[in-house]
Amino acid sequence: MKYGLLITEGPYTHQATDTAYQFAKAAIAKGHEIFRIFFYNDGVNNATDLAVPPQDDRNITVNWVKLAEEHNIDMVVCIAAAQRRSLLDKSEADRQGKRADNIAPVFRISGLGQLVEAGIECDRLLTFGD
Amino acid sequence: MAMLHTVNKSPFERNTLNTCLDMAKSGASVLLIEDGVFGALKNTSASDKVSKAMEGITFYVLGPDLAARGMTEDQVIDGIKVIDYDGFVDLTTEHDNFQAWL
């Protein structure tokens, strides 16, 4: 089965992204495909390159980066939601005249059309939120 | 078409479980996850409504979320199946569509 996952909450404050991560791992282990993970609303905060969580706890962004790299998952961050919440890649930061960019590798910024496309292309589009 | 519903909030915090049960059709499945697992427990003010709903709906509860919150399987309403993330994945393939109640 081909899955799209929509994550609408950021790391740590809500369990949503953890649940999505555990689901994604289990689905992959069963031979399913995670076509795309779309980060919307506060979910865009999962893409930050600047988090320094406590050493004895999971690093959510790093977990996602490793899973995405290993299994070629398309990790998309909604541009409108990202701009509101100060997540910028290099080209956006330059374009907007901001002093830094902060998106972790593997995540790419794009439009809501990518979410709709996932809904069309995938067998299941699952929402993980609050 | 049977739908899989998930509920992730406690019935004591929000009315999510209530609304879900009002809108889940007979033959559907409801999976309780995250803080929603409290809806699966015996001897609470929510237990009767859930037990009654079991007449038409199949209930599941995510074991890892139960354990994380210090609950054991024997505290779960009889007839609610305790599953893990593998089981969650299987439920999504066994049902035609999916709705997350947040």
Add this chain to the structure above:
Amino acid sequence: MAEPWEDEVEGPVKKFMFVNRKAPYGTIYALESLEVVLITAAFDQDVSLVFSDDGVYQIKKGQNTDGIGMKNFSPTYRALEGYDIEKLYVDKESLEERGLTEDDLLVEVEVMSRAQIADLMDEQDVVMSF
């Protein structure tokens, strides 16, 4: 020989339902879910909106946000028709619980019982909740 309009490539059309259960302004979900609705219509998909629980407040008439310094986005619901989004459903019980009637709403909707909405939900290919 095919007529020009017969050469148009038609992609798949799926039934997308957006379930709105949260009040506006207290959280961003109402606004950001509306943005997804508009994009989904641009992809020519079959879009339905359900307003239930506090979601019915999203389409309440007379919203004046001057005092809270936030943008009043409720006129956007009136613009949906222009995007061919006409399937707006409101759950009768949610209206009654809140002492509201159809007259309190700023757009034309179809008021349905929860049982009827359940039937509608069952027909959908993709359901998104925010």
